[in-house]
Amino acid sequence: MQIEDKILIWRFNRGDREAVRRIYEKYKHELVGLAVALLKNTAAAEDVVHDVFVSFLKLERFRLTGSLKGYLATCVANAARNVIRANSRHNQGSLDDAQPIESKTKSPECEAILGEEKRLLSHAIWELPYEQREVVLLHVQGEMKFAAIAESENVPINTVLGRYRYGMEKLRSALNGEVQR
């Protein structure tokens, strides 16, 4: 874990809630990016990030063995999964065939900020099955180890590895114009 994160957690555990502000400032871009990539909806993504920090503020103490970034990414992924699950229940579907939430607007931040290459990548990520998308994002963007992802999702590590491998293959194909369906 980065020493700065260790200090922030240490400050947080001493009751310094200002440490949360610093944690938010430090990781907000990545967490919103992760949530948007998972949910394909900026408003829902921002709700998820907000809820994660509200929950974080309620903690009395916080003990962390892995990285802070990985922990927050897991929280965002869990919250995003709940949103997807709630959405699929609403649509009488299951998580397996739940479609990402459609944005009422066309995610202007994404369009404006991401270059063409990133835009292509975003669309390719959104085309991935949710579980593959989640593993790819948690491993690459959240910098989480496969074992940690397996533990947080309560699935065997081989399942996580498989999801990652298939996900990356599809992304590579999509970005090289070889979209596989």
Added chain:
Amino acid sequence: MRPNEQIKKLIADLKINPSAELDARVNSSIDNALVKRKQFDSADYRPGMWRIIMRSPITKLAIAAVIIIAVLAGIYIITGKTPTVTCCAWAQIADKVAQIKTCVYSEHTRQSGGTIGQKCQQFEAKIYISSDYGYKSETTIDGNLMFQSYMNPGKKVMVVLMPLEKKYTRILLTDEMLAQMEKETQDPRDMVTKFMSGPYKELGKDTINGVEVKGIEVNNPPAVQTYYNNFIGRMWVDVATEYPVRMEIEAEIGTGAQKVNVVIVKDDFEWGTELSADIFKPDIPADFTLKAETKAPAQDETGAIDGFKCFSELTRGRYPDSMNEMSVMQEPMKILAQSFQQSIQQSLIKDMNLAMGVKPSEAMRQELIDKAKKLSEPMQQELMDKIMKLKGPVFFYNKLVLEGKDPVYYGEDVNAGDANSVLMRWKISDDTYRVIYGDLSAENVTAEKLKEMERAAQQ
């Protein structure tokens, strides 16, 4: 075909600026949490009436004592001889720090265990050190400024202000203590070199508040072994300036039931910052009264014997198990606090004609608190005098360690009055040792005779 690494880099860069609305929502939630916390902290928590009345003056005494012990311990720690630093790269850092005449930093202390109990006690302190003007610290507990300590070598005095009580304490320092303090107290290199007095592990580079740092970790360095057990220290130094930016200490003080776990973090360092003389002058408000004035114990045989005597009187014939602050202070402090508490309780019951089962009215409650405070005042002087006396053996023992006089302490196996058992001994020449016996008599003995006595004691 794009390689996986390129795709991974693209994914890792998928960052999105949150909307201003999200920033505002999160910040608002944080503000609300801060407000709630403050409300919770200031909530009028009222434990049992007798507990408030009987414990509050004593608790204050105990906290004051703990802080004063900590302040003196802190001074002692930085008066030790500076060991030679052997590593070239870190020796350069120590040399650079040694050139600095002033230093300001924050110190965060968390301690638990011993008679303090399992619940953590936390202190925050801002410390100012100047080679020219002395030492100042401001200690806060739960956000309240509890103590302001000033150490002025020129005036041979330490002044401790207690703003909440509007009181202050003066500790008169001996010439011997001052000689050491003047020589080394204000020199911040001690904090660096003590870390590096033994082997260390490189922690590599990292970032603190956007500053690139490199760190080392040490395990029980020789320079701290007289005070701490199981000491783990980490120090992070700014790669660009080579000044320390953070030090972390995890250690134990004392042994057995007296063992206290401490975690100390020093950060927010300002090395070489300009500090005016005014900062170090005790600014005692007109409405503050003198709580106690006491003398620091002499760092000699007499000071040690006085301390042993005081300890054995309070503990009915025993001596401290080992020579460290916690073993020497905790048990007598607890006994004294209980004795003061009983005395106040008896006086209140007698003066106010109270029965233990009666629930006092609000007015009576306030009267009880005021009376208890008044009754505790003369005890504060007694407590301070006892604290200083009890510290005598540790001060002397540590001095002997630093002077390389081979001191050994046998308190665990010796009872008061035991004229044939060696309580403590140290070397005074090649063939001669000074010995303090269990009956607190002292004499010079030859190395051979000492060997015989120690062998007999072991058998």
